[in-house]
Amino acid sequence: MPVSQQATRLGELEAACRRHGVPLTVQRRVVLDALSRRTDHPTADQLLVDVRTHLPGVSRTTVYRVLETLVRLGLAVKTCTPGSAVRFDPRTERHHHLVCLGCERVIDLHAPSLDRLRLPAARTGGFEVSDYSVHFRGTCPDCRRRARTGTRRSR
Amino acid sequence: MPVSQQATRLGELEAACRRHGVPLTVQRRVVLDALSRRTDHPTADQLLVDVRTHLPGVSRTTVYRVLETLVRLGLAVKTCTPGSAVRFDPRTERHHHLVCLGCERVIDLHAPSLDRLRLPAARTGGFEVSDYSVHFRGTCPDCRRRARTGTRRSR
DNA sequence: TTGTATGCAAAAGGTTTGCAATGAT
DNA sequence: ATCATTGCAAACCTTTTGCATACAA
Numbered sequence A, B: 001m002p003v004s005q006q007a008t009r010l011g012e013l014e015a016a017c018r019r020h021g022v023p024l025t026v027q028r029r030v031v032l033d034a035l036s037r038r039t040d041h042p043t044a045d046q047l048l049v050d051v052r053t054h055l056p057g058v059s060r061t062t063v064y065r066v067l068e069t070l071v072r073l074g075l076a077v078k079t080c081t082p083g084s085a086v087r088f089d090p091r092t093e094r095h096h097h098l099v100c101l102g103c104e105r106v107i108d109l110h111a112p113s114l115d116r117l118r119l120p121a122a123r124t125g126g127f128e129v130s131d132y133s134v135h136f137r138g139t140c141p142d143c144r145r146r147a148r149t150g151t152r153r154s155r
Numbered sequence C: 001t002t003g004t005a006t007g008c009a010a011a012a013g014g015t016t017t018g019c020a021a022t023g024a025t
Numbered sequence D: 001a002t003c004a005t006t007g008c009a010a011a012c013c014t015t016t017t018g019c020a021t022a023c024a025a
Helices: A003-020 A026-036 A044-054 A060-073 A141-149 B003-020 B026-036 B044-054 B060-073 B141-149
Strands: A077-079 A087-089 A096-100 A106-109 A128-139 B077-079 B087-089 B096-100 B106-109 B128-139
Touching (some): A003 A026, A003 A060, A026 A044, A026 A060, A044 A060, A060 A087, A128 A141, B003 B026, B003 B060, B026 B044, B026 B060, B044 B060, B128 B141
Parallel strands (some): B096 B128
Antiparallel strands (some): A077 A087, A096 A106, A128 B128, B077 B087, B096 B106
């Protein structure tokens, strides 16, 4: 992510913290920064590694807590994945995903043709929809190659 | 699920086991049966409870392993959720989901109008798509009520 | 100064693995 | 008879919690 967009994100964080009346801590800045630099929907533990290169001594607990806060502030969302670790996405605008069933990688897909779907209102039964995304399941190029050569996946 | 459909599922299991050359065990029958009776995308541990009412003494490990097998045999899929426990879905035909951000409930949505989406092929970069589903995020009726009355969510 | 966030340690929740015994074909 | 599956126990990974301290406003 370009420097200018990073600056924008920090501005968003500042505004969101003020709006919600919560302190703007170094840890929150560093975690949002680390998350925003990635497009691979990292887990909390993966982010912990990045975060500690910029600010050693940050605790795992704090990363978990800050990520929850970022979601609450509307600066990140939890990505739906078939796996057993929560993954975070710094992109909150509507977009879609390619989900690899081999390695559980989640790849962003921007597709305007999918951005205006209509949900059949009759079927929602009082469920209030705030957003949606399309998940395409399949096999990523790496896993296709591995499948051909008979190699086991390493993730 | 009606009795006749249950019978069909057992037939599918039988066929799939033969096709893959794996034994058809009691445990596999009971786990598939328990999963097929639910529409709420249960976790392995939730299924363990159901399974043990029919066949006490089944181990947790076995349920985890059988579920992996059912996915491999094409009789179930892992559901994408924002939470931190893997959830399973016995419906492998194309359908969509309402995902509640409050309680993480996942509700099935059948909507023919969403069943024929076209993926912009140019954007997939060698990713091989086998299927897709649309995830509508939002708030379920229960959580909306809880939000209005100020009650905390209990799941 | 006041209230929230952080770090630590420990617990809780979810999943996987090695191995001996069992069971399906 | 043969090979995969099961059950158990333990390890492993992920997430949450309680509490004293540190920090932002």
